[in-house]
Amino acid sequence: MPDVDAAHMGTLRSLGQIVDYMQNLMGASAATTPVGPPTAVAASAATTSSAQLGRFALEMTKAPAVGLAQKGLLGAKQVLITSDGTDLNEVLAAQLQLRGVQALASDEVNQNSEAVIFLGGLRAVADTDEAIATQREAYSIARTIAPRYTRSGGLLVTVQDTGGAFGTSEHDHQRAWLAGIPALIKTASQEWPTASLKAIDIDRAGRSSSSLAAALADELLLGGGELEVGLSAKGVRTSPRSVASAVKQGSPAIGRGDVVVVSGGARGVTAACISRWAADCQARFVLLGRSRLSDEPSCCVGIEDDAGLKRALLTRAQQDGQKLSPAELGAQVRSVVANREIRATLAAIEAAGGEARYRSVDVTDPQAVATMLDETRTSWGPIKGVVHGAGVLADRLIADQTDEQFDRVFNTKIEGLKALLSGLEAEPLELICLFSSVSARCGNNGQSTYAMANEILNKIAWSESRRRQGKTLVKSLGWGPWEGGMVSPQLREHFALLGVPMIPLEVGATMFATEMSSAQRDQVELVLGGEPRPEALLVVGSDQRELSLEVQVNRANHGYLDGHAIDGEVVVPVVLALEWFSRLARAFRPDLQLQSIDDLKVLKGILVDDFDQQGQRFVLSCRQLSNGHGAVVGMDISAADGTLHYRAQAQMVPARSPAQRRPQPQPELDDWGGAPVYGDVLFHTERFQVIEDVSGVSGDGISGRLNGVESASWSWEHWSTDVAALDGGLQMLLLWAREHMGGAALPMGIGRALVHSEAPPAGKVTCVARCRPSGKSRGIADIRFEDEHGELFTELHDVELILRPSDKRA
Ligand SMILES: NC(=O)c1ccc[n+]([C@@H]2O[C@H](COP(=O)([O-])OP(=O)(O)OC[C@H]3O[C@@H](n4cnc5c(N)ncnc54)[C@H](OP(=O)(O)O)[C@@H]3O)[C@@H](O)[C@H]2O)c1
Structure with a gap:
């Protein structure tokens, strides 16, 4: 190792600068032993506009039900409701039947099932393993129905209890281990574009089956279009959103000499992050990976390219009288490259002023993890931080994924996290940082298992943050795609086609280092990268x-x-x-x-x-x-x-402009004169008789007072507009048409309905219509609706009236 100027190192802000500095220092030797992970050397900030990258914090926002039913429920021949271990599926089936849905309590899901409500996420779980198993159960159902749903759609709704707010609120810690199910739904929404999908998190809160079933039936029949809906025990309906939020600097969680264990920290993007962060915190790092660290075969020294390494290793084998299969040769080359990456990371950390050691440990092996932790405590003292960066990909559509692929991807993240957290249970940690992915937030074609596993990381992070009462900085970083690491050239091309911005290594590494001293301890789940838009991030043509x-x-x-x-x-x-x-x-x-x-x-x-x-x-x-x-x-x-x-x-x-207060020319109106309102052209009866009085009429228009949905006491609905008052306004137009077009007319269209409020007003409504004939049998009108305080809440422009054929003037 050459002498390093620590003071100068401290001024270097990017991994690229560190790599350049180290290359200069190492001179000729740098030509034979590359410093910095190859991915770091390949870093190019030029290909991505950093302006497209951002930091987005997960929040639950209120999402009142819109009053419309989930597609695929009312028309289905059979909606299967699986069991949660109680009688809930039977009670829910009975309630849905009463409301016109052909529902059946049954676990017999098969490849022809057209509508499934999976209640497995509500099951009581005795331990973490039972919670984790729920995800496999949900996955297996999704895989069974996938071919049909890919072809012709269908309905899949999953229901879980992780506190009714997707893990962001207080709930049983154990249940966070089943919180990956919504990521399956989010991925399915991309793989099965015509399917009707929803993930519901409902807080069971000791409620009876019939009260839970009523809340679920309401959500299914009157909810809305969100893929993820949280239902609290108090009946508050929420949905998660990722909101742009700049990082605010606080005091660093980790300082000089603190010990941090980093799974996957010797290679890939985690290595880039740690190398950059080491310059800030100068901590001591134990980097974990499965690769064995061994001396580089002398025949490989100075050779960079894949073909050259293969030639050199093949020649050596031939000289030693050995035969190498192509697979063995490939593995030897990968091992040389991995070893170089590991050494380069160790060198970069040391050069930045930290200390680092590498341990070949499979993070999914709890015994090996426990032994490594003991050894670390003995030699370096208590462990202050853990970063879980280990991850592998095996992208497959839901329909095609094997159990072995599921386990490989899922276990690296989940069994790995379990082993680390249980080994560190008694440790007063200052930092827990989990490398998650934007695919957990938005789903991603072909990445259902990966998305589910990362979603669990997100929710475990929330739970750990609560358990540790804000004393530990806990972050789950949902990275967008990087220009490096596990993103292959094919994946990179795929993202480019979708217009998804890639994170340059230097930019991402700096984002990570900055986050490690974030003052926002309540912002646990983040997306770092391109904006995770609600209409989905990673779908071609998401606009369509x-x-x-x-x-x-x-x-x-x-x-x-x-x-x-x-x-x-x-x-x-x-x-x-x-x-x-x-x-x-x-x-x-x-x-x-x-x-x-x-x-x-x-x-x-x-x-x-x-x-x-x-x-x-x-x-x-x-x-x-x-x-x-x-x-x-x-x-x-x-x-x-x-x-x-x-x-x-x-x-x-994004934000509605306020109602225009410009003075409107009032139509010149004559006295109404007490002519009858209802009975001839107005066929309306009972609750539709909303006209209280007509104050005036002329060829220019008509005005009067109306009852709205509230003052007319219409049945409760999720009213978005004041249907009663608006119908009253149209009724006034029919009265005008009777007087000035000479017959009974019908409204046939509305040019523009300007909406100035989110909900109908209380009290009486005043309406003023300006009308004009347009040809023999057609009239056009504009109507303004004001509440009792004179606030304009709706305008209807260019309402088209047509005389009924039998009433046309000769
Ligand atoms: N790159 C991206 O665009 C991107 C985007 C979103 C999220 N992420 C997340 O960022 C993290 C790093 O990704 P990356 O792109 O750098 O991946 P990568 O290049 O494939 O590196 C993965 C790292 O994990 C280690 N690892 C894998 N399985 C392990 C196991 N069972 N035990 C111990 N270590 C293990 C690998 O080392 P060995 O092979 O030696 O075991 C390697 O160091 C992952 O968690 C990933 O999900 C990455």
């Missing part, structure tokens, strides 16, 4: 993704529609379609706010079949049409047989 939700309309759940019947047949009012569209848009992009519903067209009005009994099912589908500042979303409402009834677009924005 679709969401479908459903609604069943019958007397039991839409009793108020009784008041909107013509000749005894219930008609869905156009404002209810507007309400469904607004719920759908909000369910599709909960991260944005609804600004307006545009171009709403009645393509075929809906007369509800069999309203008194079963009723009729409608499918509400939406897809993203453009994504920029907000999003434009295209939406349809169709009957279950595919008949298209309504179409509209939604404008979604």
